[in-house]
Amino acid sequence: MNKQSNFPLSSITTLGIGGPASQLITITSENELQDILSQLPTTNYQLPLIIGGGSNLLVSDDGYPGTIIKNEIKGIQRNGNNLVVNSGTTLQDLVDFSIKEGLSGLQKLTGIPGTLGGAIYGNAGAYGQTISDHLTKVKTLNPKTPQTNEISLEECKFKYRDSSFKQNKLIILEATFELTPADPGQLQKEADETLEKRLVKYPKGIKCPGSFFKNLVADNLPKKILEKIPEEKIMYGKIPAGALLEEVGAKGDSQGDIEIANYHANLFINKGEGKAKDFYDLAKKYWQKVRDKYGISLEPEVQLINLPPLDQ
Ligand SMILES: Cc1cc2nc3c(=O)[nH]c(=O)nc-3n(C[C@H](O)[C@H](O)[C@H](O)COP(=O)(O)OP(=O)(O)OC[C@H]3O[C@@H](n4cnc5c(N)ncnc54)[C@H](O)[C@@H]3O)c2cc1C
Structure with a gap:
């Protein structure tokens, strides 16, 4: 766990904008997250804000008067045609892994910056695929209790760029996807073609939030x-x-x-x-x-x- 005070958020947003957060804590495991949450005061406190890759944020020039937790809990496991993925994994790592493993369903999400957690929160998508298409369940943590729970697809209430996480503010810890076997070469081709189209709108190095x-x-x-x-x-x-x-x-x-x-x-x-x-x-x-x-x-x-x- 890495804690930094008065941290300039402009350095971790793709837009390159944002004043300082009172505190930024970078976590790499669920235990670290539990530790932070268990140390919160019992009354009158503001819950920390959890972020991933900072690729969908417009942060005030005044920054954020509280604690921000940057999620870097990474890892992907394959069980048959299922992938179980930690929410701090970058979406690109997940896409690349699924292609290499010959599992179809995520390849058109190539090029979308950020983490899996951020993608589920906003039901990210592009070129006819969305992150929720093949999702079966999400493991969450309630920052107030702090207890973990498994949320079904129905409970996620996915809609166009929307999910129940925008209201309930549960922390997304892990997600399970059920994908379809396919030829890795064909999947890579689809991803490459998608990336080519994306580069027209988002040239390399562009500073924006999508x-x-x-x-x-x-x-x-x-x-x-x-x-x-x-x-x-x-x-x-x-x-x-x-x-x-x-x-x-x-x-x-x-x-x-x-x-x-x-x-x-x-x-x-x-x-x-x-x-x-x-x-x-x-x-x-x-x-x-x-x-x-x-x-x-x-x-x-x-x-x-x-x-x-x-x-x-
Ligand atoms: C160049 C560019 C191209 C883009 N193209 C697309 C596109 O094609 N399609 C698309 O849908 N989006 C696109 N985006 C937007 C962005 O990449 C996605 O929304 C991405 O999924 C955000 O992930 P993140 O980890 O960066 O989230 P952040 O920006 O860090 O956070 C976004 C929101 O998610 C919440 N959040 C993050 N992690 C968690 C978690 N673990 N638990 C609970 N809440 C969490 C945060 O609190 C915040 O409210 C693009 C952005 C850029 C910069």
Whole structure:
């Protein structure tokens, strides 16, 4: 276990933004996590925030006034066609392992940064695959008790970029996947083709937190709002947030060192010494414009840390 005080969060987020956390504790085993939680005061305390790869976070320039636990509990075990995986394993290590072992179901998640824990929390996905597709159960730890439990797939309540973990705040410790045997060469080919497509949107070294806003599920929108959206913008039942942001002029706009990509209106990039304030102001500006034009309140996919919700 490694404890550091006044730790600059900009150094562990893919966006390269974020002031200091009062304390950052890096853990590599479940025992270390149990130790930390058992030492928490019994009343009047703020639970520590658990993070993985910091690839889906916008952290305030003021940082985080509390303890952050960085999860590096790694490890993958194969049982037949099942993989049992610790949540601090990087998603890329899991994808690579599944390909090498000739197990299909995760190969299109190649290139998504971060850990398995973060991917389950936000039900990460790309190119028609999501992390929940072949998941059978999740082992969790309740930070308040601190007791472990096995959660079924139903209890995870996975939806598009959503899971029950966003509400219940259980710590994800481990997950089990049931995959299908396949030719490793074919799986690698699919992964390579996927990665090639990804590099167009996310060139190497880009400082960003992935797409900022969630796309919209057409079926969830009231008819009155859906009528305002040109039909060609609806793809596979979803309306890309980027399409609406583009309509209100977001592409290429900037504030300070934060720029909205000129090729993708839902991609906010830190060009150098970007600040959370500039990112937030720019996101809010276009959130408001989309709301004014379409009556839709876009929802951030990225987790805002120590920042107010956009609708406040
Ligand atoms: C270049 C780039 C491309 C991306 N492409 C995609 C994409 O194609 N598809 C996609 O879905 N996402 C994408 N993302 C977003 C991001 O990579 C994913 O959301 C990723 O799964 C986040 O994992 P993480 O470990 O970095 O989570 P973090 O950013 O560290 O945390 C995100 C949230 O998960 C919670 N969390 C993390 N670990 C745990 C745990 N063990 N238990 C409970 N809660 C936990 C945190 O508290 C936080 O609220 C991209 C990001 C970047 C930078």
